Amino acid sequence: MADLSIENAGLVIIDKSDGITSHDAVSRCRKIFNTRRVGHAGTLDPMATGVLVIGIERATKLLGLLSLTTKAYVATIRLGSSTTTDDKEGEILTRGDVSGVTDEAIATGIAALTGEIEQVPAKVSAIKVDGRRAHALVRTGADFDLEARPVTVSRFDVLEIRRVDGSDGSGGFIDIDVEVDCSAGTYIRSLARDLGAGLGVGGHLTALRRTAVGPFTLEHARTLDQLAEHPLLSLTIDEAALLSFPRRDIDAEEAESISQGRWLEPVGLKGIHVAVDPEGQAIALIQEKGRRASSVMVVRPATLR
Structure with missing residues (x-):
């Protein structure tokens, strides 16, 4: 874990507990780090636990630039009933x-x-319908449909299958522990719903834990209680930039130039990359357009160098 600098800018990787929202986690971090400049990337539902990326101070500007296109989860799918929310918190629709x-x-x-x-998102998702969040519309009782959209499920592995025969009065069900690697925008609860529907018995999610978002994993993560006791950054803003983007090494003169908002000569790199000075410090995130490599975010302004 990184020590707090005077500037105190960087990322905190939270291992979120269940029952709290991503906004709740942000509020806790504001108190822990004594700053209003806190934001998060990649919302987690209250039911879900695991990796939540939090930006502190100037690193909040980094959040929208991070390429968090891949995510990993462990989850439990229950076959034998469908629910209004496609998870255990909804009312049972069918058995x-x-x-x-x-x-x-x-x-x-x-x-x-x-x-x-092609996946139809859950109706309790944050997708907007006519300017309103789908989950808010569901609470009003509105009838609407969401369109299917393309997603990629690169891994969907079964860890364990447990069967309950219903002699205990539960009606019988099958719990399946799974690991899923997928693209951003994939809903694990929709996978549970669609698996149950395809088998003709209904399905919903009973547990969900996110183990990775892009390059950030549970190895970087701490609980909010641990963080409150020892308020340390998981990654400084330099470390976060170096971990998250391809690297371009620059000399001291170029570092001084880009840190003051000027541009560099392009070298044929695609997408956003991090410009690193001879001391190994991340100076700026830059992107080439035409004859210029301009900064999209100055990580280390001249005033901090």
Whole structure:
């Protein structure tokens, strides 16, 4: 973990507990770090736990530039009932008899949901419908449909299958622990819903833990309670930039120039990359356009050098 500098700018990787919102986590960090300049990237539902990326001070500007296009989860899918929210917090819509669902049928259903697929987001998602969040519309009782959109599920692996026969009065169900690697915008609860629908028995999510967002993993993460006791950054703004973007080494003169907002000569690099001075410090995030490599964010302004 990085010590707090005078400037105190960097990322905190939170291991979010269940029952709190991403906004709750931001509010806690504002108190812990005694600053209003706190933001988050990649919202987690209150039910979900795991990796939440928080920006502190000037690193809040970094959040919108991070390439958080891949995510990883562990989850539990329950077959045997569908719910209004596609997770355990919703009301049960349908029940199905799981006694005839074989492991082979589960594997076939999962294979159909792996790769490049079209997915209808959950209605309790943050997607906007006519200017309003879908989850807010659901609470009003409004009837609406969301369009399917392309997502990529690069890994959908079964860890364990547990069967309950219903003799305890539960009606019987199958719990499947899974690991999922996917593109941003993929809804794990929708995978649970669609797996259950494909098997004809209904399905919903009972547990969800995010283990990685882009390059940030649980190895970087701390709970809010741990953070309150020892308020340390997970990554300084330099470390975050170096971890998250391709690197371009520059000399001292170029570093001075870009730190003052001037531009560099392009060298044929695509996308956003980090300009690094001879001392290994991240000076700016730059992007080439035409005959210029201009800064999209100055990580280390001349006043801090």
